[in-house]
Amino acid sequence: MEELYTYLDDAATYLENIGQVTYLEGLAEAGENLFRGEVCQPVSLEQKEWLLDKLSSIHIETSSKEDVRKAFQLAVLKGMKGAVQPHHSMTPDAVCLFISYLVNKVLEKREEPALLLDLAAGSGNLVNAILNQANIQLSAGAFEVDETLLKLAFVSANLQKHELQLFHQDSVEPIAFEEVDLVVTDLPVGYYPKDQIAKSYELQSKEGHSFIHHLMIEQAINKTKANGFLFFLVPNFLFQSEQAKQLHEYVKKEANILGLLQLPKSMFQSEQFGKSIFMLQKKGEEARQPKQALLAELPSFSKKDALADMMNQINKWFQEELRI
Template sequence: MKDDKIEGLYTYLDDTATLLEENGLGTYLEGLVEAGENLFREEIRQLLPDDQVKVLKQTLEKVLQQEISPEEVRKAYQLAVLKGMKGAVQPHHSMTPDAVSLFISYLVNKVLGKRQDHVTLLDLAVGSGNLVSTLLNHATTHLQAFAFEVDETLLKLAFVNANLQKHELNLFHQDSVEPIALQEVDIVVTDLPVGFYPKDDVARDYELRSSQGHSLIHHLMMEQAIQKTKAGGFLFFVIPNFLFESEQAKHLHEYVKKETNILGLLHLPKSMFQSEQFGKSIFMLQKKGESTKQPKQALLAELPSFTKKEALADMMKQINGWFEAELSIK
């Protein structure tokens, strides 16, 4: 039954976005924003021919008659965004895969446990909001989330995504490498964009700036994240596997060791990527504080394919054992 709800919602989103695009009212992704707004306000708000409005109203009514959970909303919305991104030309329009988001959610819940206090979370490159909404949907404690996105279309998608899932998400339309007016948070989770950062005047204030030419945005964003994390707070980055192979890697490694305790590096399954050069990993850090200590043994592992349930369950058992032995987290 659940899949029927996801399929019904996806059909409504896809039909509306396609129709708006065909009528010259924006790109497919912009149409998705409008489709989400229509669903949130429970009305068709665009100026379209009467017969098209009638068709969209019928699809919308079907969706509104169903009880759809936040996770079902997220999955349907994600499928539509993925379709839109395939047609988009911007290279930065990409999404954290579902299995990766869910695995990071498990790791975040592991370090947070069932904390009763107020937990703040930051994503410095939220994109369409799939990763942060996965974390919010599966959190074992209440999270107050803050997120930055420089791309206006992606930001609008994240905004509608959060509204439809009834999430408390504070969104900022800003380049997160620039100075941000935000207090330190308990946890940072970011799927890092990769490439050169064009604003040399902004990069000048960073320890990880390049001595020649443009600085690397993924290095600057890691420094910003560490600076915006409370002492003892945790950071989870999705990083390219070549992160520590560049000319500036030594500088990055020294900075990370100075400011944080390196908890682990989990290589994502090779089967997820077209080739090894596009491979990624989850990099886990804890900002140094009075009661923190560097684990005797960092958690280093090659994750099995997320479709191999037994191998994955065995890996999670090993990871749980590591958390208990090294960080006293059960």
């Protein structure tokens, strides 16, 4: 993993230095070279030889999918430190793995393949982690509006050999994608500027711009099959805004609220940036309404004993409330 990260970092930095590209764009190019086994950029002979020399030191076929994902993730994180765009952020690795565990819980007894959708894929770290950890055959579709992040997700998925369909589109707009068994999205937070598009949503704001995180929850529920599951990373203040009542009523009408798991406070710079995992099941004949929703504040992921105890409680909840 370290060797792979070193290659990606060195090649991305080199491409940044010799061309009119950012580190993140250079990283996507470095990953593309690795996937194709050749230098794909129009560079001088000397530059090509330097890149080929770096490329020859890496044997991607001996790396596990998780090593590829983690090496790529580290390089993306480095690039994001230098990026000024506020939407350039990444779902933390521990959270990706914890959501993967929850996804496996709800798909545990499923025998046929499942289809997953991510409405805001970013660089693809969350969706790729879930695909790596899945205990059943799982394919996915993902939307991302930022071109650089989409290219990173594309290259990362290729290197991990995942069946992932990627779309360069704002996922609040009408999307041509089939209904899915599962939605997992780290929701962007803020106002959605396209009022005309928002008008087609039940969760549109009565005045001013609508919340993009509310519209995405509605879009996700619409794109999920009856009885399907939804996992969102949401801000802790989700049900404290002026539009919270409207959101709560809509969600209760369309889905069963399974739980809200607050992520450790230590993960965030300040309380205002804190997030939780919001778990839903779309209503249907086989959907179960738990008598008691799963509400908990997760311990720090570095405290192994406390986390193991919490996971035992979560497993017990799934068994008793959802019969999983």
